Amino acid sequence: MAPYESDESTTAEEADDLRAGRRKAARYVVPVAVVGVAAATIGLVPALADSGDPNLPKISAQQLIDKIAKSDVQQMSGTVKISTDLGLPNLGGLENSLASGAAGSGDGSSADPSSKLTELATGTHTLRVASDGPDRQKVSLLEKAAEYSLIHNGKDVWGYDSRSNEVYHATAADNAEAQKKQDVPATPKDLTDEALKSVDATTSVRVQGTAQVAGRDAYRLVVKPKQSGSTVGQITVAVDAKTGMPLKFTLTPSSGGAAVIDAGFTQVSFARPSSSTFDFTPPKGAKVTEGGRAGHGLKGTDRAPMPGGALAEGAGGMKVLGKGWNSIATFDTGGKGVPSGSRAGGQFGGFLDSLGDKVSGKFGSGTVFKTRLVNALITDDGKVYVGAVNKAALVKAADAGK
Known part of the structure; x- marks a missing residue:
């Protein structure tokens, strides 16, 4: 079969298995503008991994995508570095004033994920992530002199901004708002799940060599549009050879230059995190905002690949x-x-x-x-x-x- 022909062997049952596997992933946070494009549909190309370092068994693109879909990592922790370069001009402080205004209006809080984590839309950031099953996750955005943490522990979702000493709290029963807060991607796994949501013939996918990410052996899955006119050049995913969990996600534009999105683990462990990782009690003197207004979720990608x-x-x-x-x-x-x-x-x-x-x-x-x-x-x-x-x-x- 030619390198860019789509694979016709995928059955409806296999497609259902892929979708079911993707739904198991834990969710965190990433800006809407970049998630939308990561959700572009792909087709499958049977291709074998090139020889490289590390030396891993050959695998087809279909087999590797199956491996990603069936990956069911329940316990993990690590550090993720994410860089976003949309080519936006310098806002001269406008972005900060808008964010401050949003946080200071009505019942808003600087600890609300929908206002705080839009910072990921530009620049380079470091995240600490941890997961212990579907009911306990934590992601922390590390800043120069402060830290923002989003914690899901059972029925509670907490956001804490150490800079302002503000706390946001919601529960899973708050008109599904808590679910929205945790259902927005930020890790390489989440971004890859978005990219593999549907399968058609508009894209070629192949396994192209191997790599090491955060000390783990990985296959490189390369996704490229077949159509002209797209601003997307290609998506490259480093997939952990043992667990099938994506360790690194890179989206480069068709115009060339630096990656638009580059998110990858610099350290990762698949041991169960300490239960205390997910404990949170509002610090003394902190301002606590309960619940939230509907529509604050950042995802927005179920509707269309678009910002805003x-x-x-x-x-x-x-x-x-x-x-x-x-x-x-x-x-x-x-x-x-x-x-x-x-x-x-x-x-x-x-x-x-x-x-x-x-x-x-x-x-x-x-x-x-x-x-x-x-x-x-x-x-x-x-x-x-x-x-x-x-x-x-x-x-x-x-x-x-x-």
Whole structure:
């Protein structure tokens, strides 16, 4: 079979097994904009692992994906380094002021995951993670002089920001809000599960050599779009040869340069963490915020591969155009396009101008807001087209909608 032909041998039963295996994964946190593209669909290519260091038995792409899906690591702990480079311009402090405003408004809290962990959308961060079955997980975001921790222990979900000494608390019964807080990916396993959610012929997948990650022997699974127009170059996953758990996830853009997402373990252990790891009592004097408002979850990827999932959730009649990596989500805001320059005013207006390119076509005119991964066209009459595609693909989609 040619290297880029899809494997027709996958049965419906096998596909169900893959999906069932993926549902076993523990969830943590990652920004919406990057998760959406990681969820692009893939096809299967039977290919054997190249010789390399370490020297591992040969395995096909189908067999390796089966291994990932059946991986059922219940106990583990480790350190994850995650770097995100969407190519956003320097916000000059705007991002901090917006985050502070969100945390300080209403019943908001700086310890609420939906406001705190969006920091992962840019820069390099270190996370400490631990898991002991489906009811106990912990992830800590390590900062220069502070630490933010998100702990799930039984029915309780705690968020703690040591910088502000604020605590967020929810339970599994809080209108499913607690589940939302823990159901957003951040580890290589979570990102890989998103990438393997569905299987079709829009992508080639092959095993390409071996590697060592955090002292563990691993196979390298390489995922590439077959379609032109995608901003995704390829996804590379280092899969632990023994357990099948992904140890490293790297997404590089079609434009070249540094990875957009690079998340990998620098240290990992599959021993059961100490039970005290998941214990939490609010420190003396800490401000505790109970529960949370619906819609604060960060995931948003069940709807479409796009940033700003809350905007799409609030907009009726959203459609998805195209297939696979070239999927474009479109919806009508019911109003005017996003203002820029003097109409937006101040620092925010300058930020929009720095991101946007004015475009025109049969649809009329609008602005394309761009990152290295996810791009969005907002027309002057308020229609939105967004996906992991280039500017030309967005304009083409808008023209076709007229």
